[in-house]
Every structure is written in C-alpha cells, then in structure tokens.
Amino acid sequence: MTAIEIRQGPSGPPTTLSDTLSPPGTVLGAAIDAVGRSFAVPLEGDALGAIQRFAQYAAIDLPAGTQDNVPIPDGAAVFDVTPTGAVILPGVAMTARGNTGGFLLRKSGVTGTLSISSNTSSVPNNRFFTASASLYSLESESDAVRIFRFNTRWQAARRLLVAAGQSPSADGSPALTFSIRTTFTTTGAGADDITITLAIPVGAVIYDAICQISIAVGGSTAVVRSAAGGGGVALTSTFDTATTGTRRNNATSLSTVAMSSSLFLRRSSGNIAGTIIVFCKPAP
Amino acid sequence: MPTVTLRRGPSGPPVILSDTLVDPGEVLGRALTFVDPAPASELDGAQVGAVTRYAGNFGIILAPGTYHNLAIPDGVQGVDIDPNPNGDVFVTGFEVAGRGNAGAFFTLGKFNAGGRVILLPNDGGSLEGNRIVTPGGIPYELTNASDTTYVQAVTRDGQPTVFQVADRLVPPTGVTPELNGFAALIDVTVPFVAGGGGAADDVTVLNPLPFNSRVLDVTLLISTAVVGSTATLRSAVGGGGGALSSALSTAATGTVRNNDTTTRTTSAGFFLRRSDSGVAGTITVTFCRI
Numbered sequence: 001m002t003a004i005e006i007r008q009g010p011s012g013p014p015t016t017l018s019d020t021l022s023p024p025g026t027v028l029g030a031a032i033d034a035v036g037r038s039f040a041v042p043l044e045g046d047a048l049g050a051i052q053r054f055a056q057y058a059a060i061d062l063p064a065g066t067q068d069n070v071p072i073p074d075g076a077a078v079f080d081v082t083p084t085g086a087v088i089l090p091g092v093a094m095t096a097r098g099n100t101g102g103f104l105l106r107k108s109g110v111t112g113t114l115s116i117s118s119n120t121s122s123v124p125n126n127r128f129f130t131a132s133a134s135l136y137s138l139e140s141e142s143d144a145v146r147i148f149r150f151n152t153r154w155q156a157a158r159r160l161l162v163a164a165g166q167s168p169s170a171d172g173s174p175a176l177t178f179s180i181r182t183t184f185t186t187t188g189a190g191a192d193d194i195t196i197t198l199a200i201p202v203g204a205v206i207y208d209a210i211c212q213i214s215i216a217v218g219g220s221t222a223v224v225r226s227a228a229g230g231g232g233v234a235l236t237s238t239f240d241t242a243t244t245g246t247r248r249n250n251a252t253s254l255s256t257v258a259m260s261s262s263l264f265l266r267r268s269s270g271n272i273a274g275t276i277i278v279f280c281k282p283a284p
Numbered sequence: 285m286p287t288v289t290l291r292r293g294p295s296g297p298p299v300i301l302s303d304t305l306v307d308p309g310e311v312l313g314r315a316l317t318f319v320d321p322a323p324a325s326e327l328d329g330a331q332v333g334a335v336t337r338y339a340g341n342f343g344i345i346l347a348p349g350t351y352h353n354l355a356i357p358d359g360v361q362g363v364d365i366d367p368n369p370n371g372d373v374f375v376t377g378f379e380v381a382g383r384g385n386a387g388a389f390f391t392l393g394k395f396n397a398g399g400r401v402i403l404l405p406n407d408g409g410s411l412e413g414n415r416i417v418t419p420g421g422i423p424y425e426l427t428n429a430s431d432t433t434y435v436q437a438v439t440r441d442g443q444p445t446v447f448q449v450a451d452r453l454v455p456p457t458g459v460t461p462e463l464n465g466f467a468a469l470i471d472v473t474v475p476f477v478a479g480g481g482g483a484a485d486d487v488t489v490l491n492p493l494p495f496n497s498r499v500l501d502v503t504l505l506i507s508t509a510v511v512g513s514t515a516t517l518r519s520a521v522g523g524g525g526g527a528l529s530s531a532l533s534t535a536a537t538g539t540v541r542n543n544d545t546t547t548r549t550t551s552a553g554f555f556l557r558r559s560d561s562g563v564a565g566t567i568t569v570t571f572c573r574i
Binding site: 057059077078080104106131132134135136137138139140141142143144145146157158159160161162163164166167168176177178179180181182183196197201210212213214244245246248274275277279 | 387389405417418419420421427428434436438439440441448449450451452453454455457458459460461462463464465466467468469495498500501530541542543544545546547572
C-alpha cells in the first residue's frame with residue numbers, strides 16, 4: 001500500500017488517500033526493463049481485452065460537506081469513497097496526466113451519502129455532469145456509478161428513474177407506481193373529452209384515480225375511458241362532479257390498458273374544471 | 285510509433301506498450317528496449333481511443349438454477365446470459381479465465397424476454413475472489429430483455445477481488461421530474477403523537493424537501509381525535525406558507541382523505557398544522573417531483 005498525502009480543497013484538511021495497486025496480471029507488451037527483443041505482436045481477442053484491464057484502486061474517507069476537486073491517482077479504475085455524513089463532490093481531478101478515461105465511483109459503508117453535483121466545481125475541467133443536472137446520490141452501501149469522460153467533463157452514465165421505466169409487476173408482487181395528471185378548464189356546456197394521454201408508454205394497471213373538482217356543475221359526472229366520445233371502456237368509476245372537492249375512484253376491479261393506449265376523461269359537462277390523477281403500475 | 289505507458293504502480297515495474305494503429309482491429313505491442321526503438325511518446329486522444337475499442341462478447345445459455353464461479357473468457361467486454369428454458373438463473377460469482385479477475389470489467393446483459401438473471405451478493409457458493417457486490421447488498425435482478433449493467437472487478441490491498449455492480453438503489457432524488465403529466469410516485473409517512481392538547485401546533489412531515497414537489501394526495505389515520513379539531517398540510521410552520529391540502533377533520537377516529545380542489549406545489553417543506561395538539565395519528569403524503 002502506498003499512502004499519498006493530498007488536500008481535499010482549499011478549506012479542507014489534508015487527507016490520506018490510499019492507493020492500492022494490484023497486479024493487472026500478464027499484460028502483453030513488455031516491461032521497460034525487458035531484454036531487448038524485436039517482437040511486434042498483433043494483439044487480438046483476449047490479449048486486446050487484457051490491455052484495458054487495470055486494477056488500480058483508490059479509496060478515500062471524506063468528511064461531511066462539499067469536497068471539491070478531490071484528487072484521484074492517475075489511471076484509477078475504481079474510486080471508493082467512505083463518506084462521513086452527507087458528502088457532495090462537485091468535481092475530481094486526476095493527477096499526473098490529467099482528466100481522461102473514466103472510473104467507477106463507489107460508496108463504501110452504510111453511513112452517510114455520497115452525491116455528485118452537476119456543473120458546480122470551481123475548476124470547469126473537473127466538473128461532474130449528471131442526468132437532468134440533478135444531484136446524483138449514492139446512499140446505500142456499495143452503490144456505484146460509472147463515470148465517463150465526455151469532452152471536458154465527468155459524466156455519470158446513468159439516467160433518472162422515469163415514471164414508466166419500472167419493472168412490470170404481477171398481482172401479489174411489489175410494484176413501483178406512477179401517476180398521470182391532467183388539469184382541465186371549462187370549455188362549454190356540452191359533454192366532451194379531456195385527453196389524459198394519447199400513448200401511455202407502457203402497458204399499465206390502473207389501480208386508483210382521484211378527480212379534484214374546482215368548478216362544479218350540478219348533476220354532472222366524469223369518468224376515465226379508453227376512447228373519446230364516450231367510447232371504449234370505462235377505466236374508473238363515474239365521478240360525481242356536482243360539488244367541488246376530491247372525488248375518489250369507486251371501481252370494483254382493476255383496469256388494464258395496453259402500451260400506447262389512450263386515456264380520456266369523459267365529462268358530461270364542459271363547464272366543470274379540475275384535475276384528474278390516474279394511478280398506475282406497469283402491467284405484467 | 286506511438287507508445288502508451290502503463291504503470292503498475294510504485295511497487296511494480298513500469299510497463300510499456302507500443303502500438304501501431306493500422307486499424308482498431310489490430311494493435312501492436314512491442315518492448316521499449318526494441319533493438320531499433322522508436323522514441324516512446326504518449327498516445328494522443330484518438331490513438332488511445334483506438335486502443336480501447338474492443339467488442340469481445342460472450343453469450344451463454346443457462347438453464348434455470350444457481351451458478352457458482354461462472355467462467356468468463358479473458359478479455360471480453362460483453363457477457364450475455366440467456367435463461368433457457370425460461371426461469372431464474374442465479375449467479376453467485378464470476379471467474380475470468382487466463383489472467384485472473386483483477387481489472388476485469390464487462391457489461392452484463394440478459395438475452396431474450398423469458399426468465400430472470402439474478403446476481404446474489406457475497407454468496408459462499410463462489411470463491412471469495414469471484415464474488416459479487418451489489419447495491420445495498422440485496423440480490424440484483426435483470427428482468428427484461430436487454431436489461432444490462434456494468435460490472436467492474438475491484439481489488440483492494442490484501443483483500444480478495446470482488447465484482448461490483450455499477451448501479452444504485454434508487455433514492456427519492458433519483459426520479460425524473462413530472463413530464464407531460466407522468467410522474468413517479470413518492471410517499472412520506474409520519475406517525476405523530478398527542479401533545480398537551482388545547483393549542484395548535486405543527487408536526488414536521490418532511491423538511492426540507494429534496495426537490496420542488498407537487499402534492500397529489502394526503503391521508504390521515506386518526507387514532508386520537510379531538511372534537512372540533514382539524515389538520516391541514518402546509519408549507520411552513522405556525523400556519524404560515526401555503527395550504528397543501530384541504531382542512532381535514534380530526535374530530536373522529538378513522539381514515540380521513542384530502543378533499544382539495546386541485547394539486548398544490550411547494551419548494552419548502554411539509555408541515556401538518558393541527559388545530560389541537562391533542563390529536564394523534566399518522567399522515568401519509570403522496571407527492572411527485574416537479
């Protein structure tokens with residue numbers, strides 16, 4: 001083990017970063033002190049893959065707070081951070097040859113959180129960028145994310161979880177859920193349709209819905225259907241929209257819609273206004 | 285002729301690789317002490333990129349069951365497992381042939397729609413140096429066709445190599461904001477006990493919020509009621525900020541649901557303002573990121 005004395009940043013105390021280098025195995029090519037030979041060996045297959053294998057491992061303990069421009073040893077394949085409290089990394093700096101390639105950023109230990117902030121480092125060349133510029137957090141033990149070098153930035157190669165990006169779930173299995181929300185205003189006296197979606201991105205089970213009425217019309221109702229004009233099938237119970245407030249689904253069974261299906265709110269009066277929220281889970 | 289210098293570290297001999305970039309499919313290695321050596325020089329960006337381009341793939345059909353020390357050919361970057369016939373394929377470790385596990389990495393994918401590929405963390409069925417580390421230490425599942433994840437061998441001083449899955453458990457901050465009405469749902473549930481009673485107070489539900497939020501629903505489970513009392517979710521304490529729900533009656537025990545006329549948004553916090561601190565129960569706020 002080799003200890004490298006580094007500084008976390010202008011305001012932080014020196015921290016010892018352990019840089020443990022494991023033998024990468026036999027890498028084709030020759031050691032610098034090899035006896036002179038004139039072999040020029042085409043590397044292919046496993047040998048070519050082996051060139052890219054390097055086992056350099058770097059670990060660091062970081063105290064809570066923002067730790068900017070934390071140094072990483074040149075060529076590190078894995079950067080393992082043990083946070084004490086909530087740690088935010090705006091940027092990191094590779095030593096020696098500068099920032100290039102990429103590495104696996106990993107959170108060690110069960111305590112604290114390790115987050116990378118997007119486009120905030122004091123040194124532009126050291127900055128992380130994240131999906132949607134959101135704070136990207138590693139919270140669980142052994143959470144990890146691959147960091148790639150894109151142009152002049154470190155890019156976390158992950159997306160945020162999208163509403164319809166979750167695993168299908170059969171009855172009796174845990175499910176991640178999502179909602180579809182549409183507000184609607186008054187448009188006229190006659191019955192009409194409010195488009196909730198024209199293409200639901202996944203097949204979905206509708207397990208609940210609420211209709212919040214801000215402008216009511218005596219004797220009016222509304223219902224979520226699979227087609228406009230009152231066509232298709234009803235996907236919820238009929239909501240009483242005669243008074244303001246929140247109306248809740250009272251269906252007697254679940255409804256299922258296929259991917260790319262449409263959902264409409266059929267209202268008996270165009271003079272009601274409010275919000276429809278449909279609660280779904282991905283269908284198996 | 286350009287060369288790339290790979291250093292094993294202070295304790296090991298430096299290694300020199302030289303390459304001739306005829307095309308990405310042919311990379312030549314040569315000793316620095318070549319009889320008629322060309323000067324050693326750093327590879328430029330494009331040359332380094334060419335060296336690292338490699339498309340080795342390893343596809344394997346596995347019947348449902350548990351596999352320890354699953355053999356992976358040396359140097360591949362893609363490992364595709366096809367559960368066939370459909371069923372659950374459990375893998376407790378990988379063993380890279382030839383040069384060993386140190387430094388290995390690959391994209392692990394699931395081929396075809398049927399079955400699942402499940403990585404079991406730190407399972408004793410595999411040798412210590414072949415085992416898998418997963419986010420949160422829970423089984424890591426590839427469920428859908430073409431689900432993939434990046435796997436990187438991690439070797440620490442004095443410890444066996446492990447294969448780290450490059451993923452995380454999704455925290456609430458890991459969801460995308462509401463888009464075109466679609467949103468991933470997040471709940472926060474807080475039990476609250478009765479205080480002295482007779483005066484209004486606040487129950488902190490979530491403060492600060494991790495992001496700008498839209499309240500979709502509020503549910504109160506009232507275990508201790510106070511006649512004539514109400515409770516309202518607000519964005520600040522002391523009855524300040526904006527109301528995020530209707531005024532919910534807490535005059536009787538049971539389940540009480542939001543009766544608002546629209547959704548409410550805030551960037552501040554969630555506080556339950558109860559008109560009488562003698563009320564006890566549980567509040568659940570269903571919200572999404574905006």
